[in-house]
Amino acid sequence: MNVADTERAVTRLRQAGYEIIGSAESADVVLLNTCSVRERAEHKVFTRLGEIKRDMGTSPPLIGVMGCVAQLEGERLFANAPSINLIIGTRATDRLPDLIDEARGGKRQVMDLGERNPNDDSGAISKNERHSPYVAFIPIIEGCNKFCTYCIVPYSRGREISRPASEIIGEILKLKKEGYKEVHLIGQNVNSYRPQGSEGMEGFSGVTPFSRLLRAVAATGMDRIKYTTSFPRDFHTDIVAAMEEHENLCNWIHLPVQSGSDRLLRGMRRGYSASDYLRRIEAVKKAKRRYALTSDIIVGFPGETEEDFAATISLVQACQYDSLYIFKYSERLRTPAAKLLDNVPEAEKTLRFRTLEKIQADIQIKLLADYYGRTLSVLVEGRSAKSEYDLTGHTTCHKVLNFPGPSDLLGQICSVTVSEIKAHSLYGHLEVAR
Ligand code: 5AD
Ligand code: SF4
Numbered sequence: 001m002n003v004a005d006t007e008r009a010v011t012r013l014r015q016a017g018y019e020i021i022g023s024a025e026s027a028d029v030v031l032l033n034t035c036s037v038r039e040r041a042e043h044k045v046f047t048r049l050g051e052i053k054r055d056m057g058t059s060p061p062l063i064g065v066m067g068c069v070a071q072l073e074g075e076r077l078f079a080n081a082p083s084i085n086l087i088i089g090t091r092a093t094d095r096l097p098d099l100i101d102e103a104r105g106g107k108r109q110v111m112d113l114g115e116r117n118p119n120d121d122s123g124a125i126s127k128n129e130r131h132s133p134y135v136a137f138i139p140i141i142e143g144c145n146k147f148c149t150y151c152i153v154p155y156s157r158g159r160e161i162s163r164p165a166s167e168i169i170g171e172i173l174k175l176k177k178e179g180y181k182e183v184h185l186i187g188q189n190v191n192s193y194r195p196q197g198s199e200g201m202e203g204f205s206g207v208t209p210f211s212r213l214l215r216a217v218a219a220t221g222m223d224r225i226k227y228t229t230s231f232p233r234d235f236h237t238d239i240v241a242a243m244e245e246h247e248n249l250c251n252w253i254h255l256p257v258q259s260g261s262d263r264l265l266r267g268m269r270r271g272y273s274a275s276d277y278l279r280r281i282e283a284v285k286k287a288k289r290r291y292a293l294t295s296d297i298i299v300g301f302p303g304e305t306e307e308d309f310a311a312t313i314s315l316v317q318a319c320q321y322d323s324l325y326i327f328k329y330s331e332r333l334r335t336p337a338a339k340l341l342d343n344v345p346e347a348e349k350t351l352r353f354r355t356l357e358k359i360q361a362d363i364q365i366k367l368l369a370d371y372y373g374r375t376l377s378v379l380v381e382g383r384s385a386k387s388e389y390d391l392t393g394h395t396t397c398h399k400v401l402n403f404p405g406p407s408d409l410l411g412q413i414c415s416v417t418v419s420e421i422k423a424h425s426l427y428g429h430l431e432v433a434r
Contacts, residue, residue, distance in 0.1 A: 001186060002067060004137040006033050009066065009093050010129040016097035020129075024052050029062045029100055031088075034069035036152050038330035045069050049081050062103050064088055066096075068156035071113060072334075078109050089113035090157055116161075134181050134381055134411045140168055140213065141187035141194075146231065148258075149269045149337040150301060150329065153188055162193050165213055166200030172220045181379050181413060182394075185217065185227040191234035207238040214239065218246035223413060224379065224396060228254045233271045237283050244287055251289050252398040255280070256296035256325075260315025261308035264301050268337070274315055281319050292322040292397035299356060300329040300349035302340035309352050313359060322367055322397070323424070324360045328353055361423070368399075368421045375417045375431055376401060380409045400425035 009031065010020055024030045032048055035041040045065060052063065064086030065077055071089040078084055085103045088096060092112040103110045130136050143157045172183055187193070193210040204219070206212035217225055225248055230239075232255055243249040255277075259265055262273045284291050297312060316324065328349040331342045344352075376395045384390035384402050391405045393414075402425060403416050409430075420427035 001139070001142075001188070002033055002035055003131050004139050004186060005067065005090075005093060007129050007131060007137070009033070009096055012094055012096050013100075014129060018097070018100075024061065025055050025057060027061045029064065031064045031066055031086075031096075034065060034067035036068035036072055036156050036332070038327060039332075040330070042069055046081065049083060053083055062086065062100065064100070064103075066090075066093065068152070071156045072152065074111065074113055078111075085109060087111040087113070091116040132381060133179070134379060136175050136180050136183050137186050138168060138171060138183050139163065139187060140185045140190060140227075141192060144188040145192065146189060146271075147269065147336075149267065149340075150298065150332065150335055152332040152335055155334055157188065160189070160192055160194070162195040162209075164195050164197065164199060165209075165216060168213065169200045169216055169220060172217060172222050176220060176222050179411065180222070181411065182224040182226065183217075183222055185213075185225065186229075188229060189231040189234065190227050191230050191236070191239065206242060208234075208236055210234075211236070211238040211242045214242040214249055215246065218242070218249050222248060224248060224250050226250045226252055226398065230255050232257065232277050232280060235280050240283055240287055240291075243291070244289060250396040250398070252292045252294070252322075252396070253284060254294045257315065257319070258296060258298050259301065259304075259308065260312035261304070262311075264304060264308050267303065267340075268298075268301060274311065278315070278318060290397075292399065293319060294323045294325070294398075295319065295321050296325045296327065297356065298327050298329050299352040300344035302329070302337060302342050302344070304329075304344050304352075309355075313356065316356065316359060317363070320363055320367065321360065322399070323364060324356075326353055326356050326360070365421070365423065368426065371399075371418045371426055372421060373418060375415050376426075376428075378403070378414050378416045380405070380412055380414055382410065383407065395426075401428060402426075403428045403430055405430050 021027055030052055032045055034045045062085045063083050065084055066088035070087045077087055086099055089112055092114055095112055099110050099112055141160055141162045143160045144154045145160045147154050191210050193213055201212045201216045204212045204215040206215055235255055257277050258268055258270060260274050331338050378393040378395055378401045380391045380393040382392055384392040389404045390402045391409060392402045395401050401416055415431035416428040417431055418426045418428040
C-alpha cells in the first residue's frame with residue numbers, strides 16, 4: 001500500500017513538473033512516506049530525518065512527511081522534529097504539488113490532514129509511475145472498518161472507500177496494452193470491496209462484489225492477477241470458486257489469522273474462531289487447483305498465555321502455510337488494546353517469535369522440497385542481486401524463483417524447472433520461453 005501511495009505521489013509530482021532524483025543530498029524537497037503499523041516502523045521516520053539532516057549541504061531541502069505517521073501525529077511532528085516543513089495526511093496525496101508550492105512560497109509549516117477531494121477518483125489516479133514495468137499495484141479499496149483491537153489502520157487510513165469497478169478494469173486494460181504481465185489488487189481488506197454502483201461488473205456473477213470484481217478482472221485477459229489482503233470472515237467460498245474458474249487468478253491466498261486461540265481472537269475482535277478459520281482453509285485445500293497459503297501472526301498480544309500460544313502453534317501446524325509473517329505485538333496509542341496491560345515480557349515475545357519461526361521454517365522447507373523437479377511459470381522481474389548470471393521472478397503461487405538466463409527474458413513469463421531448494425526460495429533452469 002505504501003509503494004502504491006508513493007507511486008501516486010510521484011505521478012502527481014511529475015505532472016506538476018517536478019523531477020524525481022535518487023538522493024536526498026541534492027534535492028530541493030525530500031518526502032518521507034511513513035508507516036505506523038508497528039512502533040519500529042514509526043521510529044524509522046525519525047532515524048531517517050536524522051540522517052537527512054546530517055548529510056544535507058548548505059541549502060537545506062524542504063522536508064515533508066506523508067503517510068500514516070503524518071496522519072496520526074499531525075502537528076506534534078512539527079513540535080518533535082522542527083526540520084519538518086510539510087505534513088501530508090493519507091488522503092492529501094493528490095494535493096501534494098499545491099502544498100509544496102505553499103511551503104516554497106515561504107510558509108514555514110504546511111499541514112493537510114483533510115479528506116480526499118470529492119472529484120478525485122477514490123483509489124488511484126491513472127498512474128504512470130510504477131515500481132516495476134511488469135507488475136502493477138492497483139488499490140481497489142482503501143481504509144478499514146474492522147477495528148481489530150490492536151490495529152491503528154482504521155485510524156490512520158479512515159473508513160473503507162471502494163473504487164468503481166469500471167475504473168479498475170480500465171486501468172488494467174491500459175496496463176495490458178503497455179505490456180504489464182501481472183497486477184496485484186490491493187487493500188487492507190479486499191474482500192469488503194463494495195463500490196457505489198456496479199458499472200464494469202455487469203454480467204459477472206458472484207455472491208459478493210469482490211468475487212464479481214475478480215471475474216470481471218479475469219476477463220480482461222491480464223496474464224496474472226493476485227490480490228491481498230483478505231479477511232477470514234469475509235473470505236467466502238465464492239472467491240475460491242472464481243479462482244477455480246479462471247487460471248489467470250493466481251493460486252496464492254494471503255489469509256492472516258493473527259492467533260490460534262479463540263480467547264485471543266475475541267480479545268483482538270477478529271470476529272471468527274480458530275475452527276471458523278480452519279473451515280475456510282479446508283475449502284481451499286479441497287479445491288482442484290493447488291493454492292499457496294500465507295498468513296500473519298501476532299505473538300505476545302496482551303494476556304497471551306502459554307496455552308494461547310500453544311493453540312497458535314497447533315493452528316500453524318494444521319494450516320501448513322507456504323510462508324508466514326510473524327510480528328511481536330506492538331502497542332499502538334488510541335487502539336482499544338492499548339488499554340490492556342501489555343504484559344507479555346519482551347524476552348517472552350522474542351522466545352515465542354523464534355519458536356514459531358523455527359516451526360514455520362521446518363514446515364516451509366518440507367513444502368518447498370515438494371516443488372523439486374516441477375516446472376513452474378515465472379514472471380521474470382529483474383536480475384538477481386546475488387548472482388550476475390541469474391534472473392529473478394515470482395511464480396503464480398508467489399514464490400521467488402531464480403534461474404540463470406539472459407536479460408532479454410526480462411518481463412517475460414517463462415517455464416522453469418526447479419532443481420534446487422533454498423530456505424525461502426526456489427532455484428531452477430529454463431524450459432521454454434513463451
Ligand atoms: N502489533 C503487531 N503486529 C501488528 N499488525 C497490525 N497491527 C499490529 C500491532 N499493533 C500486523 C498484523 C497485520 C499485519 C499487517 O501487521 O499481523 O496482519
Ligand atoms: Fe487492521 Fe487488518 Fe484488522 Fe483492518 S482488518 S483493523 S487493517 S488488522
